[in-house]
Amino acid sequence: MQTITSYIHHIQQQSNNTQAKQLFAEYEAFPIPTKRLEDWKFKDTQDWFTSLYTFTPPSKITQQQLDAAIESLQFDALLVFENGLYHNSFSRPNSIASAITNDFEADIPHCTNKFECASLIGAQSGAAIHVAAKHEKQHVLIVSFFQGNQSYSLQKNRIYVHADSHIIITELQISLSDEPIRINHSVSIKCMQKSSCEYTSVQHLGSKTELIQTISCLQEQESTCTISNFPISGAYVRTNVYVDKIAPHSHAFLHGFFFPAAQEHFETYVEAIHNAPECETHQLYQGIAKDTGIGVFSGKLHVAREAQKTNTTQNNKNILLSKTAKIHSKPQLEIYADDVSCTHGSTTGQIDNEALWYMQTRGISREAATKLLLKGFITDVISKVSNESVKNAIMKALENKL
């Protein structure tokens, strides 16, 4: 058992790779996130750095568990991981999707936060998806399982989508037990010219599992990137979405739905950087909170001086179902260009009583009307997921929570 810092310190010392050393320097430079830092103020994560963990617990998953997880889903390739390690026998890789074998690749981006640094240094494996130029669209399913008392799982998924090619990726993150588990994942996507990538991340985690992940995407000219995240269950799930546009006409569609219930705490932090002109980013994040659940949405948009004719929208709508549930919403715009269209809006309210009354006068019970209304609210976001089988599975999981 050791701390995350001593674990990754050991890895970078063993490695001859200069990149590992550079990443570790970056890791050291980031302060440990405390509630005094604006971007970390809703959850104390200091404990992540002081606790002692097991990093590679013995494998436990069974074929039945995998079958149950992927039942009803359609895909072209399947990559299975357990506590960050690739499962050869359960996976069905193909020519574009396999596991990372070499530790460090040439163009690893700089990390955007301390957790991402740790995962880039410490993860031994992850999905490696290379979509060659002009490759036709496939659906790659990544299933990542977690188990082990006081375990800490690190994983890095690397996705390269070459010019004129397209890919759809879905990652399911599943806890196999209710033991205290911590997960730190990073996903690096590079969309080259005229390519498109849709990445959907879904969490089915145990009541003591905490997950922090960073999904970052670097976009070249005329590329399209769609990133959606749906935390279904877990003690704490934080997704950082980071989109960086370096060439004109690159567009991003960022969506998410969070539904914290009981003691759950779900956060989504989005940052879209517009460094090139005529790019678009459209954010749609919605939440429902009940019991003592906590939801956080923070969306930041940065438009550089040269990014003229930027067109962005940002929309966050939330519904509180109890007096003790909380949702914090923080839409932010930072604009240095003077010819842009950037809209943002955030609403948090209760369920619409007028709509319930209207439905009741049509014979629909208050309970059924509430469900219908919330289902409609969820559908707004879920409809953005393009794979039907994934869309239905997420809808079903969220409906079960109503």
Place this chain on the structure above:
Amino acid sequence: MLTIKDLHVSIDGKEILKGVNLTVNPGEIHAIMGPNGSGKSTLSNVIAGRDVFEVTQGEISFLGKNILPLTPEDRACEGIFLAFQYPVEIPGVSMTNFMKAAIEAKHAYHGTTPPSAGEFLQMIKEKQQLVGMSQSLTGRAVNEGFSGGEKKKNDIFQMAMLDPKLAILDETDSGLDIDALKTVAEGVNTLKTNDKAFIVITHYQRLLDYIIPDFVHVLHDGKIVKSGDKSLALELEEKGYDWIK
């Protein structure tokens, strides 16, 4: 069919209805007129079961059954329909899902078998034609982005689908242009049969040119102060409500 006896209703301690008596028989159309604030909308909401209003005295029976203890949804299933002054927009809920839930609820209440998916779609098609509602509207979310006229027409379409025994039209004419008014009135006239009754609540006589009432009641300060036939509406139009006070 509907009997209201000495109905007193208050909201937040303020008495709005101060002893309303009304009897509606099958096949009849009753118009309730009155100035702003006389309690017209309160009366329609109380019959439909809105719980923000407190019934302090009196009774409402429908088809011989005391409906005061019933929830709004149970009253709807019993056959009472309320067309809204301002139909509510419900984003994310499609018209089809909304109607399906309503029809299924009604069948569940009566213990009957709901229509199959095919029968249901056929029914939507027929009723749409009946009330002259365009097909594109049923594919959309309930009332979302509908014009004022489309919303009212949608309420009449829902009435056709649910086939109530008593329909209350709460100021259905407000905000409608003359063409939309005619379409709504035509819808009501098409649905009218000998075993159905209508209560039409309105400010103006205008709507009653198209929906001819059998009885006209004037509500003033929480009481029905005058009742008569359709000529009463014309008289009111001419003399104004001051005449009645």
